[in-house]
Amino acid sequence: MSDSRVFDLPVSMANAWIFNGYVIEGDTSLIVVDPGLPVVADRLLEMVGRDLGRQPDDISGVVCTHAHPDHVAGVSTLTHATPCAVHLPQRCADYLAGEQPRVFPLVESTMRFLPVWGAQRFEPRAFAEFVRHGTSIGFGGPPMLTLDFEAAGFVDDGDPLPGAPGWMTIRTPGHTDDSTCWYHAESETLLSGDAVVTDDGRAWFNPEYVDAEIAGETEERLRSLPVRHLLPGHGRPIHAADVWSTARSFRTPPSGRGVLSRCARRFGRWLDT
Numbered sequence: 001m002s003d004s005r006v007f008d009l010p011v012s013m014a015n016a017w018i019f020n021g022y023v024i025e026g027d028t029s030l031i032v033v034d035p036g037l038p039v040v041a042d043r044l045l046e047m048v049g050r051d052l053g054r055q056p057d058d059i060s061g062v063v064c065t066h067a068h069p070d071h072v073a074g075v076s077t078l079t080h081a082t083p084c085a086v087h088l089p090q091r092c093a094d095y096l097a098g099e100q101p102r103v104f105p106l107v108e109s110t111m112r113f114l115p116v117w118g119a120q121r122f123e124p125r126a127f128a129e130f131v132r133h134g135t136s137i138g139f140g141g142p143p144m145l146t147l148d149f150e151a152a153g154f155v156d157d158g159d160p161l162p163g164a165p166g167w168m169t170i171r172t173p174g175h176t177d178d179s180t181c182w183y184h185a186e187s188e189t190l191l192s193g194d195a196v197v198t199d200d201g202r203a204w205f206n207p208e209y210v211d212a213e214i215a216g217e218t219e220e221r222l223r224s225l226p227v228r229h230l231l232p233g234h235g236r237p238i239h240a241a242d243v244w245s246t247a248r249s250f251r252t253p254p255s256g257r258g259v260l261s262r263c264a265r266r267f268g269r270w271l272d273t
């Protein structure tokens, strides 16, 4: 097993600070999920050579769980390195046609998310790139979706993940309207993007959301799927007989005793208090 393999699955992870990217080893090629920021994309490319013994040209596809800057800003690093096809969630087609994406209220959402910022080792380069690209690529800073690459296509609920048989696309709106997960039923693995993050060894349905009602429906749908391996966009992956048995709702404040959890409880606006 390579150093980067997650739980002995045919999936490897590279990250910078809290920004996680993944490589799925398909039958003949590699698929990157969420190349994140350029620093994450660079590390995914290094990992492909160092740990998987493959070439950048073996990467045939890239998919992003949603078009927030910290999930799409690294795509062009990969498309410059190798001629891979990029697929985005179907909802992004509407944004590229001119619809303005909904965004969550920044301050109260960031307050609720605080513990996750402290969940993985801080890295200045990742922070600098997050700040720099936050207003230039993706959406959330600028009003519309801005990309520095061409999407080859879009994927919607029930579609297979292009190039990775066995992985099914699940629409999981709530954090954003374009949020998407990929589920591998055979191994009960969920690549959750920002629909579910992790904190303190527990899954946490993302307390940053654009729509509480829709986030509730997504939480209910995901909890109905058996999940033993949770590979989140932010936070450490979790491996458990039933990941949901200890999962926290997006409505529920964190319970940790650290300063970030205490600030989140005090300054986030929580639906369950």
Ligand SMILES: [Zn+2]
Pocket: 066, 068, 175, 194
């Ligand atoms: Zn996001």
